[in-house]
Amino acid sequence: MAEHECVQLVPIFSELGSEQLDIIESIVRHHHYPAGSTLFGADDPLDSLMIVAYGQVKVYQLAANGREQLLYLLQTGDIDGEAALFENQRRTSFGEALVPTDVCSIRRSDFQDLMQKYPSISIKVLNVFGKRLNQLERQTTSTATESVEARLANYITETAAALKTYTFKLSLKKKDLATFLGTTPESISRKLALFERQGLITQKPGKVIEINDADQLLLTE
Amino acid sequence: MAEHECVQLVPIFSELGSEQLDIIESIVRHHHYPAGSTLFGADDPLDSLMIVAYGQVKVYQLAANGREQLLYLLQTGDIDGEAALFENQRRTSFGEALVPTDVCSIRRSDFQDLMQKYPSISIKVLNVFGKRLNQLERQTTSTATESVEARLANYITETAAALKTYTFKLSLKKKDLATFLGTTPESISRKLALFERQGLITQKPGKVIEINDADQLLLTE
DNA sequence: CGGATGTTTGACTCGAATCAAAAACGGTGG
DNA sequence: CCACCGTTTTTGATTCGAGTCAAACATCCG
Structure with a gap:
């Protein structure tokens, strides 16, 4: 049953x-x-x-x-x-x-x-x-001690590690992710755009993120 | 024994x-x-x-x-x-x-x-x-969500409440208190000075703090 | 399809970190 | 008990990250 x-x-x-x-x-x-x-x-x-x-x-x-x-x-x-x-x-x-x-x-x-x-x-x-x-x-x-950038980078790499894949869908709305990371939806949006410009990730439709350079992402301060 | x-x-x-x-x-x-x-x-x-x-x-x-x-x-x-x-x-x-x-x-x-x-x-x-x-x-x-000012005000009132007295000695160096509250020693120093100017507390020798207006302190944003 | 909800972008503001230096404190030994 | 030295704290000037507000844009779902 x-x-x-x-x-x-x-x-x-x-x-x-x-x-x-x-x-x-x-x-x-x-x-x-x-x-x-x-x-x-x-x-x-x-x-x-x-x-x-x-x-x-x-x-x-x-x-x-x-x-x-x-x-x-x-x-x-x-x-x-x-x-x-x-x-x-x-x-x-x-x-x-x-x-x-x-x-x-x-x-x-x-x-x-x-x-x-x-x-x-x-x-x-x-x-x-x-x-x-x-x-x-x-x-x-x-x-308490790291920048929004570092926290977000960390979240992305940890999520990917937990799912054992470099391409995954964010399971949270940006608003919820923001309250989790202690920031705002706007900041998340901007930082993801930054990571993409730096070539570290690629954003795809449907809140899907692909990690291109996990090592560099982890070095984000 | x-x-x-x-x-x-x-x-x-x-x-x-x-x-x-x-x-x-x-x-x-x-x-x-x-x-x-x-x-x-x-x-x-x-x-x-x-x-x-x-x-x-x-x-x-x-x-x-x-x-x-x-x-x-x-x-x-x-x-x-x-x-x-x-x-x-x-x-x-x-x-x-x-x-x-x-x-x-x-x-x-x-x-x-x-x-x-x-x-x-x-x-x-x-x-x-x-x-x-x-x-x-x-x-x-x-x-993650409150200002340094609010966190410090909160810490002071909570410590006083735990000790059941309005006058108490800070048990930590400002450096340690700063890492606890997620800020810097300088900021703590400034905020305590601010509280004192506002008449909310009085700082006495030996890291002793006296609370003058607990209610107002709690309203600190 | 259309309205609501979520997201992005831009301009601006502000809190708090940082750096630097002076001042105060506190423990130690003479 | 006091003088001294290292540590801690305070104060000031400056910088910068990130929050806020507002508006355009995208997306989702009934």
């Missing part, structure tokens, strides 16, 4: 046997969100763990001045970035589906029972958080 | 009985670091959990252009910010003692055994990481 998928998808349950997966499946709830809809908002009670079964979710915060900061882009198989699941806290970020998205959720208390019963789950979750912390540490370092 | 302290200090062990604390104490190693010394560097193998028994440790990263970004300031009772303890990874950050510091460490494998034996520990660690993620998310949002 299609609905079994989300539990199997998620690495945090990977060490469990299929009987245990059945148990988990029985306590999971399924939701569907159309593109553009809100999964959760700041101040919502944080009472369940979310698993993205299919789709793409942007998780962002609002600064005091109202500006948006994209923190994570959750893909199929990712779990919700909110880390305070284990305490009684409210959310501090917003989640929005970028494409039609299926989500499974497990209530906090159920998930805590699971962690008590299967300690391997907590260790897996710890690893997920660990990776996220590392990613966020690098993001912080980079927005 | 004084050396028992570090295990008792740490909230992650708070639910354990004293017999269990004894066991943990027996597998812990003690280290001392003079002010200015390095606890660990990038590329060091990450093979143990560190607990700050006494002192202050700055944890920072280097950006590609060589600039420093302060990520955390570990105080007495904090555990090491490196999140990838549970996988076989290398460090990506540096740790430096700002004052003479005592540290206890537990080897990775020992700590993993502890987590298997006492699941409450993993949940506590999860909470610590969760808080750190939240803090880092706010830091990222703030450096």
Whole structure:
């Protein structure tokens, strides 16, 4: 059954046997969100763990001045970035589906029972958080100390590396990419045009980018 | 015995009985670091959990252009910010003692055994990481979207709130505070002078700051 | 096809970094 | 306890990256 998928998808349950997966499946709830809809908002009670079964979710915060900061882009198989699941806290970020998205959720208390019963789950979750912390540490370092040019060049090469191809489609609108990199859509536009003039990349229709000189791109300051 | 302290200090062990604390104490190693010394560097193998028994440790990263970004300031009772303890990874950050510091460490494998034996520990660690993620998310949002002025105003009010006093001593040199806030020592100096001219704060000898108008400070854009 | 949404380009402004030098501070040893 | 030296901080002058605003242009989708 299609609905079994989300539990199997998620690495945090990977060490469990299929009987245990059945148990988990029985306590999971399924939701569907159309593109553009809100999964959760700041101040919502944080009472369940979310698993993205299919789709793409942007998780962002609002600064005091109202500006948006994209923190994570959750893909199929990712779990919700909110880390305070284990305490009684409210959310501090917003989640929005970028494409039609299926989500499974497990209530906090159920998930805590699971962690008590299967300690391997907590260790897996710890690893997920660990990776996220590392990613966020690098993001912080980079927005705080590097130029827009360098950050964008970095984003392009990292995305290409993750997809193992030199030609790929930007999965975000420039506006969202801008809030991710801590800049503006205009600046991104200009810098991409600059990279193209320098012969480092080629922009093709449909937000597709081809990297011509990855080495030089990485040297961008 | 004084050396028992570090295990008792740490909230992650708070639910354990004293017999269990004894066991943990027996597998812990003690280290001392003079002010200015390095606890660990990038590329060091990450093979143990560190607990700050006494002192202050700055944890920072280097950006590609060589600039420093302060990520955390570990105080007495904090555990090491490196999140990838549970996988076989290398460090990506540096740790430096700002004052003479005592540290206890537990080897990775020992700590993993502890987590298997006492699941409450993993949940506590999860909470610590969760808080750190939240803090880092706010830091990222703030450096990426707010002005130096707003970030500094925020830092001052938050520090005061944490210490529950309007008069406090800056625990960092301006150079370190600058890398934390993603700016330069010169800018901090100027902005503090500005706040003082505006009557929001008073600067006193010994890096002491007194807040005169917390409300107005928070409104700084 | 047409309107809305997203993107590019241009002109302008401004915050904050940089560089340089003076001033203040703080720890050390005599 | 004070004088001294290195470090930290402040102040000033200047530069520059990148944000803002506005308008033209492209693209997407119903």
